[in-house]
Structure formats: structure tokens, C-alpha cells
Amino acid sequence: MDREPGLGVGAVARHLGVAAATLRTWDRRYGIGPSGRSPGGHRRYTPADLARLEAMQRSIIAGAPPAEAARAALNEPHGAPPHPRGHGAGGNRVPLGDLPAGSDPAEVRGLARAAMALDAPAMGRAVRAAIADRGVVEAWDCLIVPVLKGIGRKYAASGECVEVEHLLSTVLVGCLVEVAPPARPSNPRPVLLACAPEEQHTLPVHALAAALAQADISSALLGARVPASALAAAIRRAGPNAVLVWSQTARTGDDPGWLDGLPGSRPAVRLLVGGPGWNRGRLPSSARLVTDLSEAVTEIGSAFTRP
Ligand code: B12
Structure with a gap:
């Protein structure tokens, strides 16, 4: 049972949808972390710490590099999002281009964001929900392909995001192989x-x-x-x-x-x-x-x- 005051790193990671390791890196690298530790030596985040991290995350999603997003969030006591500058193919924004008819832009952006955050559980949830709601063909054409193409564009422009391609691919294969094979196939042989x-x-x-x-x-x-x-x-x-x-x-x-x-x-x-x-x-x-x-x-x- 977690009875110490403030939030632990796991709870904050879940709240923001990022890995706990990412929070530790942000703390180490950019000095944006918990204000203190519990008597047991564990990191405890106060509501103000959480608001700063939320502001940092909003800036990253809007395209700011993490260092700049952290600096702005630390200088902004109320956690207001700083204005992102144009970062072209850099930053965490995926150039999604024109979406096909039938795509839900918020859903596509959500999967792209989860991919860029290397958040495998969030990617899996988005893809499984789309497959369950609309079937494989529509989930592939309207959600998955636009994100893959966007990440491909980002790679082509910057040479970055190979790790994103790999993790997203792993998650996608996992979701697709879960689709149950037909109990009574209509074809004689596979x-x-x-x-x-x-x-x-x-x-x-x-x-x-x-x-x-x-x-x-x-x-x-x-x-x-x-x-x-x-x-x-x-x-x-x-x-x-x-x-x-x-x-x-x-x-x-x-x-x-x-x-x-x-x-x-x-x-x-x-x-x-x-x-x-x-x-x-x-x-x-x-x-x-x-x-x-x-x-x-x-x-x-x-x-x-x-x-
Ligand atoms: C995921 C990915 C990977 C993963 C693959 C994992 C996996 N298990 O599949 C990994 C990381 C391994 C990888 C590796 C590489 N990749 Co890669 N990869 C991609 C990415 C992001 C998605 C690929 C994909 O699934 N595409 C499928 C759909 C989404 O794309 P599409 O072809 O545009 O779809 C069109 C049609 O084909 C059709 N369609 C779509 N789905 C379907 C399904 C069916 C059944 C049919 C019939 C039609 C159809 O509709 C679309 C029409 O608009 C693409 C980006 C992209 N735009 O595709 C790069 C991309 C294909 N990769 C690229 C490259 C260069 C590589 C590497 C050579 C990189 C390297 N330097 O190591 C390696 C080597 C691969 C090799 N030797 O085979 C380039 C290819 C450039 C080129 N023109 O040849 C791309 C385009 C990225 C880029 N913009 O530079 N990659």
C-alpha cells in the first residue's frame, strides 16, 4: 500500500502516459522532477510538480524539444504551455499529412503521440480499440497506415525515429496476430x-x-x-x-x-x-x-x- 504523501513515479508515469524511466531521465537531464523524497527515499511528486510535467508534455506534443519544454515549464510556476517554435521534422511531432476519408484526426494523432512517447500499452489500446470497433481493414487504412506513413516521412526527413518504427511495428504485429483465425474457414486450404x-x-x-x-x-x-x-x-x-x-x-x-x-x-x-x-x-x-x-x-x- 502506497501511503506516503504525494505521488510516486509509477502513478505519475501512468497519469502522463510515459514510461517511469522517461520521468527519471527528465529529472536527471533537465532537472524537472519531484520536489522531494519520502522518508524511505522514494521520489514523491506534489500537485505543483505534476502541473509542471503536464506543461512540459504539452509543449513536447506541440513540437518543442524536451530541453526547451522543460526550461519553459520550470520558469512557468502555473504550468502554462509555452509557445512551440517551428521545428520542421525535428521535435516530437509526426508529419501526418492529409488523412484518408474516414480517419478520425484525434485518434490518428493519439496513436502517433503514443508511438513517439514509446508508450507501448497506449499504442496497443488505441489499435485494439480501432480493430474492435471497425474491423481490421478500416483500422489499417484509416488509423495505422497514416501513422506509419507519418513516421516514415519523419525518418526520411531526419534519419530519426528508427526506434519508434521498431516499437510501433512490434505492437502492431502483436495486435494483428491476436485476431482469431476463422473457426470454420471458407477456403479448403490456407x-x-x-x-x-x-x-x-x-x-x-x-x-x-x-x-x-x-x-x-x-x-x-x-x-x-x-x-x-x-x-x-x-x-x-x-x-x-x-x-x-x-x-x-x-x-x-x-x-x-x-x-x-x-x-x-x-x-x-x-x-x-x-x-x-x-x-x-x-x-x-x-x-x-x-x-x-x-x-x-x-x-x-x-x-x-x-x-
Ligand atoms: C515500419 C517500417 C519499417 C520496419 C518494418 C517492421 C515490419 N515488421 O514490417 C523496420 C524498422 C524493420 C524497417 C526497416 C527498414 N526500412 Co522501413 N519503413 C517502415 C514504415 C514506417 C512502414 C512500412 C509499412 O508497413 N508500410 C505499409 C503501408 C503503410 O505503406 P504504403 O506502402 O505506403 O501503402 C500503400 C500501398 O502499398 C497500399 N497498401 C497499404 N497497405 C496494404 C496492404 C495490402 C495487402 C496491399 C495489397 C496494399 C496496401 O496502400 C498505400 C497506398 O497509399 C515505412 C514508411 C512507409 N511510408 O511505408 C518505412 C519505409 C518503407 N522503410 C524504408 C527504409 C529505407 C527501410 C530500411 C532500408 C532502413 C535502413 N536503413 O535500415 C530498412 C530495411 C528493410 C528491408 N531491407 O526490407 C523506406 C523505403 C524507401 C524506399 N522507397 O525504398 C520507407 C518508405 C521510409 C522512408 N520514407 O524512407 N522499416
Whole structure:
């Protein structure tokens, strides 16, 4: 039981939605911390300490660098937010760009903010709520993709945020694999989903597996960097009606001739490819390019519902 006066670091961290380690860093680095310690030596935050931290957090969210946000919050006894300066790609703001129709800007900003704060529980809550409310396809298109693209833009502009990409990706994979597989799939054998050889961007195939599950279609996800020979062996062994291969980057999709060598008959395999990495001019005629998640689900469904 916590009966000492003031708030402990865990309670303040939960209140602000940041990690306890972040609070300790802010204290050490910027001198913005608890006014005192308990007789037992634990950090105790008073209401005034909390107001200062809230002001600091508001400034960071508005785009100020942490050092400046801390300085302003410490100089402002009532915790009023200082005006952020323009920080371009720096700071903690994610350049979200134009959001697709159907997006809720507050929801998208919330996930972006949680990602930038490296707050995995908050990211997970936002994504799970969206999947539960609106299903995988809409959660992916209207919430997840805008945040991924924003973080990709930030990386492209500054070379920063690789750690954000990694943690957000880990959380997203966790949320997507939780979507229950269909109890009674409508397809005879699982469809195969794979990334092109050397391709490490797996999120879109995870989204597809989850969206297929919600459409009662079972799939087997082979994951990142699947060699052509391994995909060919899997097709021969599993006999899927459809296969989708993902390429995110030009490096893995520029030379797609190998797709023509995949087994294509007995049973007939519908070969689909997705992702911006594919060199469209060089795709073999056996491969059909699908351009979004919902089209991928429809096309895969038609591989075994058609006579
Ligand atoms: C998450 C991420 C990572 C994670 C991947 C984790 C994982 N398990 O997937 C990690 C950190 C590992 C990573 C690594 C790298 N990444 Co990265 N990454 C991203 C990020 C932020 C999201 C990727 C994603 O899932 N995109 C999917 C959707 C969101 O994006 P989209 O392709 O724009 O979607 C369009 C269509 O494809 C379609 N669509 C969307 N979803 C779906 C689903 C289906 C089924 C279909 C059919 C269509 C479809 O709709 C969109 C149309 O507007 C992107 C940024 C971005 N804009 O995508 C960078 C990005 C793809 N990465 C990039 C780079 C450079 C790298 C690295 C090379 C960095 C490095 N120096 O190490 C490495 C190497 C990867 C490799 N060798 O394969 C660049 C690629 C640049 C390029 N044009 O080639 C990007 C664009 C960032 C950037 N702006 O610079 N990355």
C-alpha cells in the first residue's frame, strides 16, 4: 500500500502516459522532477510538480524539444504551455499529412503521440480499440497506415525515429496476430502470404492475415525474407488456391522475374503481388498486382469461390 504523501513515479508515469524511466531521465537531464523524497527515499511528486510535467508534455506534443519544454515549464510556476517554435521534422511531432476519408484526426494523432512517447500499452489500446470497433481493414487504412506513413516521412526527413518504427511495428504485429483465425474457414486450404526475398517489411502481410481471418479465410504467413525456392516448396506442399507476395522496397521488387518460376498448377494458384516495391513494368503476366488491403481480401476470396 502506497501511503506516503504525494505521488510516486509509477502513478505519475501512468497519469502522463510515459514510461517511469522517461520521468527519471527528465529529472536527471533537465532537472524537472519531484520536489522531494519520502522518508524511505522514494521520489514523491506534489500537485505543483505534476502541473509542471503536464506543461512540459504539452509543449513536447506541440513540437518543442524536451530541453526547451522543460526550461519553459520550470520558469512557468502555473504550468502554462509555452509557445512551440517551428521545428520542421525535428521535435516530437509526426508529419501526418492529409488523412484518408474516414480517419478520425484525434485518434490518428493519439496513436502517433503514443508511438513517439514509446508508450507501448497506449499504442496497443488505441489499435485494439480501432480493430474492435471497425474491423481490421478500416483500422489499417484509416488509423495505422497514416501513422506509419507519418513516421516514415519523419525518418526520411531526419534519419530519426528508427526506434519508434521498431516499437510501433512490434505492437502492431502483436495486435494483428491476436485476431482469431476463422473457426470454420471458407477456403479448403490456407492461402500463403510471404514477403519477397530480402524484404523485411512484414506489417502489410500481418494486416492481410488478420483481415482475411475476419473474412473467414484462413492463411499461413511465411513472414519476412522468404527465398524463392522456399516459397516454391511451400506452394507444392500446401497446395493453396492463392499466394500473395509483398515487396515494400525497390530493392526487393525491382527484378520480379523469379515469380514466373513459382509452381502454378494442380491446384491452380492465383498469384497476387502487393506493395510499392514491385517494378510494375517487369511483373510477369502470371502475377496480378493488388493495390489495397480490401482489394487483396476480395481477390484472394475469388480464388476459391469462383468455379
Ligand atoms: C515500419 C517500417 C519499417 C520496419 C518494418 C517492421 C515490419 N515488421 O514490417 C523496420 C524498422 C524493420 C524497417 C526497416 C527498414 N526500412 Co522501413 N519503413 C517502415 C514504415 C514506417 C512502414 C512500412 C509499412 O508497413 N508500410 C505499409 C503501408 C503503410 O505503406 P504504403 O506502402 O505506403 O501503402 C500503400 C500501398 O502499398 C497500399 N497498401 C497499404 N497497405 C496494404 C496492404 C495490402 C495487402 C496491399 C495489397 C496494399 C496496401 O496502400 C498505400 C497506398 O497509399 C515505412 C514508411 C512507409 N511510408 O511505408 C518505412 C519505409 C518503407 N522503410 C524504408 C527504409 C529505407 C527501410 C530500411 C532500408 C532502413 C535502413 N536503413 O535500415 C530498412 C530495411 C528493410 C528491408 N531491407 O526490407 C523506406 C523505403 C524507401 C524506399 N522507397 O525504398 C520507407 C518508405 C521510409 C522512408 N520514407 O524512407 N522499416
